[in-house]
Amino acid sequence: QSALxxxxxxxGSPGQSITISCTGTSSDVGSYNLVSWYQQHPGKAxxxxxxxxxxxxxxxxxxxxxxxxxxxASLTISGLQAEDEAxxxxxxxxxxxxxxxxxxxxxxxxx
Amino acid sequence: xxxxxxxxxxxxxxxxxxxxxxxxxxDSINTYYWSWIRQPPGKGLEWxxxxxxxxxxxxxxxxxxxxxxxxxxxxxxxxxxxxxxTAADTAVYYCARLTRYDWNPNWFDPWGQGTLVTVSS
Numbered sequence: 016q017s018a019l020x021x022x023x024x025x026x027g028s029p030g031q032s033i034t035i036s037c038t039g040t041s042s043d044v045g046s047y048n049l050v051s052w053y054q055q056h057p058g059k060a061x062x063x064x065x066x067x068x069x070x071x072x073x074x075x076x077x078x079x080x081x082x083x084x085x086x087x088a089s090l091t092i093s094g095l096q097a098e099d100e101a102x103x104x105x106x107x108x109x110x111x112x113x114x115x116x117x118x119x120x121x122x123x124x125x126x
Numbered sequence: 127x128x129x130x131x132x133x134x135x136x137x138x139x140x141x142x143x144x145x146x147x148x149x150x151x152x153d154s155i156n157t158y159y160w161s162w163i164r165q166p167p168g169k170g171l172e173w174x175x176x177x178x179x180x181x182x183x184x185x186x187x188x189x190x191x192x193x194x195x196x197x198x199x200x201x202x203x204x205x206x207x208x209x210x211x212t213a214a215d216t217a218v219y220y221c222a223r224l225t226r227y228d229w230n231p232n233w234f235d236p237w238g239q240g241t242l243v244t245v246s247s
Contacts, residue, residue, distance in 0.1 A: 051233040053171070060220055060240050061171065066233035104171050108230050114184050115173040115231050 018116035026124040032093040037105030045086035049108035052090045100125040128152040130238035144208040148221030159224035162206045164217040
């Protein structure tokens with residue numbers, strides 16, 4: 016069982032917005048603004064889309080945004096495109112014991 | 127542009143040691159943290175551990191007793207050793223650069239392409 020809880024799947028139509036949640040605890044997501052999100056297409060390596068909760072690396076579309084409330088972080092993708100269909104993983108720093116934890120992943124389907 | 131490339135055997139026998147190397151180009155290994163992450167077939171990502179150029183390391187508590195990550199600065203490489211492997215260690219193994227915030231791990235970028243390691247007799 017993954018330390019961070021994500022929905023197994025979400026879906027949306029082109030042009031719509033979707034949000035993927037990532038629920039942790041007060042020991043990880045709730046305590047640190049060190050949440051990152053990764054996009055993974057089949058057979059490819061993950062790619063960072065968001066870091067430090069809501070920052071976008073250079074080159075990542077502004078359609079991707081992140082937020083956090085309490086122990087839950089969220090990734091929102093607006094203006095869905097076919098190329099957004101992929102698996103998405105959240106990740107958080109979890110303190111000096113557990114250190115780094117990933118979510119179980121969410122499969123995004125663009126209808 | 128920083129690039130990472132994993133290399134090592136694709137097949138390891140049960141109870142033996144899995145050994146992989148990550149070659150880094152376009153950046154000095156004497157900066158950042160450097161990490162290993164794995165992904166069993168059809169499953170999610172699992173962080174294995176990371177090290178800093180000083181040689182200090184941090185490991186996933188669930189793997190700590192079997193994992194060693196080390197650095198070879200002369201070759202700009204870092205390595206993973208996982209002992210006493212079982213079928214449960216079959217996975218795609220990725221190496222990645224890890225940016226820190228203060229002294230805490232922050233985000234992984236870039237990643238290597240990954241290498242599949244199968245544990246089987």
